Amino acid sequence: MRIKRRTKRFFWRVLISIPVILVGGFLYLYFRPPSSAPPAQITVDMSPDRIEHGRYLFTTLCNCDGCHSERDFSRLGGPVVEAGRGKGGAMALEDLAGKILAPNITPDKETGIGTWTDGEKIRAIREGIGKDGSALFPLMPYTNYRYMSDDDVQALVAYLNTLPPVRNSPPKTQITFPTSMLIKSVPAPVGHKIPPVDPDGGEIYGEYLAKLARCEECHTPLVRGEPDPSMRFAGGRVFATQYGTVVSANITPDQQTGLGKWDFLRFQDRIKSYRQYLTIEPPKAGPDRFTLMPWLAYARLTDHDLEALFLYIKSRTPISHRVNPHPGYPE
Ligand code: HEC
Ligand code: HEC
Structure with missing residues (x-):
């Protein structure tokens, strides 16, 4: 008799603890911050060679323009509208979880990244962490840029710093649930030197x-x-x-x-x-x-x-x- 009662009590305890564990696990995943490290304390070298190499990465190899700049798709190849370089994207791909537009990355202080430190810019590009410590949506290709050499990422930031500031606030990224929760596992600190290839x-x-x-x-x-x-x-x-x-x-x-x-x-x-x-x-x-x-x-x-x-x-x-x-x- 006694054993039976005990088993019953045990059974109920297990049963009650299941939703508690599930809710707890969910709350953990929901509120957990993404894996991140403080941004590097660095001011990038702004020599002309550096800036020129950064321009090549931005406009050519990495084609940051493709997402972050205004483009004229009425013409072949969608040329960049020079005055809208870096001002934020206008194009939303239709198959993504939410409406995701590339933000303004010109040095405008209010609508761009003019108040970010160079270290914060490097962290966003290679590690997928915004100024406020939140995870960036991985449409921003930081999972690729994680392999970018220190020289290359510093050149990119040097070039970013020379862009003419443009006042423009594209609608902020809205990511639907549960994607908003799942993307938190994507960012990762780099944490080591990356020599050039x-x-x-x-x-x-x-x-x-x-x-x-x-x-x-x-x-x-x-x-x-x-x-x-x-x-x-x-x-x-x-x-x-x-x-x-x-x-x-x-x-x-x-x-x-x-x-x-x-x-x-x-x-x-x-x-x-x-x-x-x-x-x-x-x-x-x-x-x-x-x-x-x-x-x-x-x-x-x-x-x-x-x-x-x-x-x-x-x-x-x-x-x-x-x-x-x-x-x-x-x-
Ligand atoms: C943003 C997406 C995107 C990126 C990045 C991209 N491609 Fe493409 N590529 C396409 C699409 C879409 C097409 C087909 C339409 C066209 O030809 O314009 C294409 C077509 C091509 C073609 C023409 C093939 C043919 O049969 O005519 C080549 C070659 C090519 N890509 C090579 C590359 C290489 C090499 C890279 C990297 C250095 C690259 N692509 C990066 C989207 C991309
Ligand atoms: C395929 C599109 C795409 C490409 C290519 C791309 N980005 Fe982004 N980028 C984004 C999107 C989308 C976000 C915003 C993500 C979010 O808000 O969660 C972003 C965010 C950023 C941010 C953070 C800005 C902020 O206000 O949060 C920086 C800095 C940045 N990108 C720089 C770059 C640089 C430099 C390159 C080229 C090396 C580049 N991006 C290439 C799509 C792109």
């Missing part, structure tokens, strides 16, 4: 460049919101926007459906064919030619960097996957 390192250097340029992110299709690991670089990621829809191309070295038949000259020509539009305005283009491939940004890539990128792309696993970049329009 040897520019003569061929494919290894190309891998570093591709990481900063995010070739893989755009060129890998998503399955339930996550990149499909069996389709790396095989294209098929769909970008639906208010300006049109575009699907990324297969850039694996597959002979029939990818870049298998391309040599370096063809790759270089394709990218450089956009060079003319750095000085003259690109032609008008409708949704049938809408693209998010940063052709205009990459038109400025140095031959040295293009070569390293090509070596890296060519060393990927070929995957057979035919893609029409402009669904609904002939290829």
